[in-house]
Amino acid sequence: MNSTTPSESISELTDSLMQVLRLRRTILPKRLVTPGPTKEQLCVLFEAAATAPDHDQILPWRFLVFPSSSRVALGALFAQSLHERDAEATPEQLDKAREKALRSPFLMLLVVDQCRGSHEVDLNERLLSAGCAVQNILSVATSMGFGSSLTSGKAMKSKIFRKELGLSEGEHAVCFISVGTIATSKQAKTRPTVDQFVSTWAS
Numbered sequence: 202m203n204s205t206t207p208s209e210s211i212s213e214l215t216d217s218l219m220q221v222l223r224l225r226r227t228i229l230p231k232r233l234v235t236p237g238p239t240k241e242q243l244c245v246l247f248e249a250a251a252t253a254p255d256h257d258q259i260l261p262w263r264f265l266v267f268p269s270s271s272r273v274a275l276g277a278l279f280a281q282s283l284h285e286r287d288a289e290a291t292p293e294q295l296d297k298a299r300e301k302a303l304r305s306p307f308l309m310l311l312v313v314d315q316c317r318g319s320h321e322v323d324l325n326e327r328l329l330s331a332g333c334a335v336q337n338i339l340s341v342a343t344s345m346g347f348g349s350s351l352t353s354g355k356a357m358k359s360k361i362f363r364k365e366l367g368l369s370e371g372e373h374a375v376c377f378i379s380v381g382t383i384a385t386s387k388q389a390k391t392r393p394t395v396d397q398f399v400s401t402w403a404s
């Protein structure tokens with residue numbers, strides 16, 4: 202039987218959730234090492250994503266996971282994308298691009314579809330739903346003790362990258378999501394203060 206009153210239990214829940222949210226910070230892929238999440242932990246992370254608000258339930262986003270067996274091929278794709286943008290990229294620059302694919306213990310790409318489902322739900326709403334899903338993943342990963350980060354880059358808009366990953370016409374590759382064990386971390390960023398982002402409308 203639950204011995205706490207409803208208001209106490211809400212406050213405990215809020216406290217726990219806020220602790221997790223305050224704890225989350227970007228830990229870039231180069232600072233992450235194995236082990237990444239287990240299959241069971243991944244199920245929970247994806248369940249967290251599925252709780253995101255989704256106008257008209259059109260599921261405008263998906264995740265494309267890159268297992269370790271695919272990383273060399275992904276690295277080659279990064280290098281090809283760089284070459285597509287800059288035919289004079291040096292071998293060192295191409296190696297650096299390749300190496301980026303090898304860093305994260307767990308790596309996936311967020312893909313948002315601007316066409317799927319009702320056309321009344323515009324791209325802003327779709328991206329927002331995806332952002333909520335991603336934040337849920339980052340928060341739950343943090344609660345499990347993992348480090349995580351979002352990374353973007355020019356490769357995501359490249360033709361070869363889109364083609365090889367099988368993105369359809371209306372799909373956008375938004376960012377990579379990395380999750381793993383924290384090897385090293387930098388000092389947490391200062392958070393904005395409430396007055397920086399909240400105002401009251403005076404009619």
Ligand SMILES: Cc1cc2nc3c(=O)[nH]c(=O)nc-3n(C[C@H](O)[C@H](O)[C@H](O)COP(=O)(O)O)c2cc1C
Pocket residue numbers: 225226227228229351352353354375376389390
């Ligand atoms: C969509 C998206 C893409 C991002 N891409 C990068 C990136 O390519 N490289 C990077 O260092 N940080 C990236 N970030 C992370 C931000 O730099 C980071 O969230 C910000 O500095 C605040 O730090 P915090 O996450 O520790 O609060 C990205 C964040 C978002 C939301």
